[in-house]
Amino acid sequence: MSNSQRFLSLDVFRGLTVAGMILVNNPGSWSYVYTPLEHAPWHGCTPTDLVFPFFLFAVGNAMSFSMKKYQELGHATAVRKILKRTLLIFLIGVFLNWFPFFRWNAEGQLVFKSLSQLRIMGVLPRIALCYGLAALIIHFWGERRAFVIAGCLLLVYWWLVLAFGQGDPYSLEGYAGLRLDKWLLGEQHLYRGEGVPFDPEGILSTLPAVCNVIFGYLAGVYIQQKGKDYPMLCGLLVTGCLLVFTALCWNMVFPINKKIWTSSYVLYTVGIALLLLSVLMYAIEFRGWTKPAAFFEVFGKNPLFIYVMSGVVVKLYLLVRTGPDENLYGWLYEHIFRPIGGNYPGSLLFALFHVGLFWLLGWVMDKRKIYIRV
Structure with a gap:
């Protein structure tokens, strides 16, 4: 290919x-x-809830090509490049949160948007952190260990949610990440789309989101190693089906939830991403459409x-x-x-x-x- x-x-x-x-x-x-x-109101997954994890998966796909260059660099140079890119994307995200720097107040006056209520996290900051963490894991530990680390992140995240949650740990009020974000970022810097200070791109839920990038990277490596043949395509399809099945089983105890980015949600979205990628590869690479x-x-x-x-x-x-x-x-x-x-x-x-x-x-x-x- x-x-x-x-x-x-x-x-x-x-x-x-x-x-x-x-x-x-x-x-x-x-x-x-x-x-x-x-988006799903809380638990569940709509087509809209697939968009963001798909983008993270695509970031990982692209990394399966770009990370080859990093392997040829010394550790210091590679880390510097990864951190520089991470910081730049993160700052672009914060800039976009602040833009256009002015707003209309209740009196109809154009006033400066105070930094005291600037949202820190968001889509681009999460992409930046997921890219940076995944790139460092892959660079230092390689493909096989990255797969093991991804699995451990999913299980550790599940344990953290259960261990430090209050009441129903899968509810908005009981979710452990909410308290972490309030303590680390401050209520004034959180998203308020749920009617209360709560960031769906918070600190704790970024951990499992890193796995979407790692799995995307592993899929890219698999495609390159196997080449353009039907066994490779079959492998993607079967793996995607197995991940979706596993996610639906896990959903019975750890609900699929985009807003707290549950581990079952990671497996579910990666599985569907593999299925979609398989269809695209068949149409484009195999059939030439x-x-x-x-x-x-x-x-x-x-x-x-x-x-x-x-x-x-x-x-x-x-x-x-x-x-x-x-x-x-x-x-x-x-x-x-x-x-x-x-x-x-x-x-x-x-x-x-x-x-x-x-x-x-x-x-x-x-x-x-x-x-x-x-």
Whole structure:
């Protein structure tokens, strides 16, 4: 299997994930979102809950190629490069949380966003930490030990949740990670989407999320070692099915839950990622169906940049006022997309429009051979 074929499958997988992120993050109205495009209220897993772990899995896939270069470097140089990349992605995430630095207050005045309530964690900070920890584990301990360490992380996390949780350790109130985040980060720096200070990308739940990256790396190594043949494809399919089955069994005692990133959730999402990757590899590498995949390939070539720009543009929408109680985001939905499709279809059209908008950005960059790597 040629490098171009390998990278095409990875680009498409990453591209699907980035397009999914933009789709689920930008409905025209959060009051009108189709159920599959919403996160599970607590336990359970919707298609939307697959998007973030898929991205971490794709990070691991890409690492199976890039880490080869690190092996040729001395430990000091490799660690420096890993930590530098980790810090840069983390800071970009914090920057995006703070952007656009101003907000409208209750009196309709534009005021500076105080750092005292800046959210520290989030999607990009978690990606950074998961990448950094996984890269260090793989660099120093290799593939086999990384697999063992991943298993240990899942079991240790389960023990920590049980040992330090209060009441129902799998509930929001009893989850041990909530107390850790309040103590380490402070309530004022946590996400408030649940109505209370709680960060779904908190410190403790980052431990099992590291495993999504490690398993993605191991899948990439497996594909390279086995090469383009049907036994390799069968191995991915069987492993994916076994992981999903194991996760569903574990779910009976350790519920699948994205917001606290349970160990069963890790196995479940990795299993489905393997199944999806198998389908993509069969379609692209084995059958040569590259044209239908071209749309998502564009997203996969500049995934981090396109994701960041999608956040920047939407945050600017919220800053631009079109009326006393209306911003540009709401105006676009109410005056363009809702009249076209109604409530739910209009909200979906709004999201699809932005998927197309950022695809266009990626397409222009690809045509000009602009690829931004962090």
